[in-house]
Amino acid sequence: MQKFKDLIRDEFSGWKPFDIIWLVTVSVVITVMSILFKYDKANDQFYWIHIVAATCGIINVVLGGKGKLSNYLFGFIHCCLMIYITLISRLYADFGVTVYNFVMQFVGFFTWSKNMNKETHEVRKIHASNKTRLISLAIIVVGTAVVGYIMQRYTNDLAPYADSAKAVMQVVAMILMVRMFSEQWWLWIAINCVSIFMYIKAGNFPITMMYIVYLVNSLIMCVRWEKEASANDKLLRQ
Numbered sequence: 313m314q315k316f317k318d319l320i321r322d323e324f325s326g327w328k329p330f331d332i333i334w335l336v337t338v339s340v341v342i343t344v345m346s347i348l349f350k351y352d353k354a355n356d357q358f359y360w361i362h363i364v365a366a367t368c369g370i371i372n373v374v375l376g377g378k379g380k381l382s383n384y385l386f387g388f389i390h391c392c393l394m395i396y397i398t399l400i401s402r403l404y405a406d407f408g409v410t411v412y413n414f415v416m417q418f419v420g421f422f423t424w425s426k427n428m429n430k431e432t433h434e435v436r437k438i439h440a441s442n443k444t445r446l447i448s449l450a451i452i453v454v455g456t457a458v459v460g461y462i463m464q465r466y467t468n469d470l471a472p473y474a475d476s477a478k479a480v481m482q483v484v485a486m487i488l489m490v491r492m493f494s495e496q497w498w499l500w501i502a503i504n505c506v507s508i509f510m511y512i513k514a515g516n517f518p519i520t521m522m523y524i525v526y527l528v529n530s531l532i533m534c535v536r537w538e539k540e541a542s543a544n545d546k547l548l549r550q
Contacts, residue, residue: 365397378434478510497534
């Protein structure tokens with residue numbers, strides 16, 4: 313019980329006014345906009361799942377950008393709901409990577425829990441090596457080409473190469489995230505741009521809105537993580 317209380321205390325510490333305003337604002341906006349601008353609700357009796365998935369996804373990325381361990385709780389809920397959404401949207405590569413992300417929520421939680429800054433109660437942010445960056449880029453290029461070909465040839469995927477690019481980049485980005493590398497945010501920016509295109513094509517307004525907010529959040533968090541990672545890199549070299 314004491315460990316649980318300590319976890320809750322840590323999660324609510326270190327928040328700046330901007331962080332709180334940003335979290336509340338994007339959560340309210342995505343929920344209200346998703347309710348007001350419905351997409352083909354008559355053909356989807358589980359429309360509420362899209363709204364909850366979008367809201368949990370927003371909270372997940374904001375908390376993740378803040379470096380808070382609780383982001384994985386909302387990530388878990390988000391992944392569970394997105395498994396359904398990607399299937400009905402015929403985005404099969406995205407479905408596969410969503411299952412992968414579901415598993416990575418547990419890996420990330422336990423990895424981050426062992427690398428929290430005791431003063432800020434946030435995860436320690438660092439930069440990847442040049443070798444890691446090159447390997448990541450090679451995996452993305454080759455993976456997109458291979459998976460995209462398979463999706464185009466053997467499935468009725470709505471956007472085979474875009475879907476594949478997003479899927480492969482997410483696999484790499486999740487690994488970078490678990491390892492606390494700032495470079496993850498450059499990938500999340502690219503992923504969010506591709507995702508906006510995909511879900512506009514799928515006609516899914518709530519998830520499109522979610523990714524637009526994701527994009528804004530990833531830009532903000534990229535700047536923040538780069539700054540903190542640079543400071544931590546200097547400390548590690550001393």
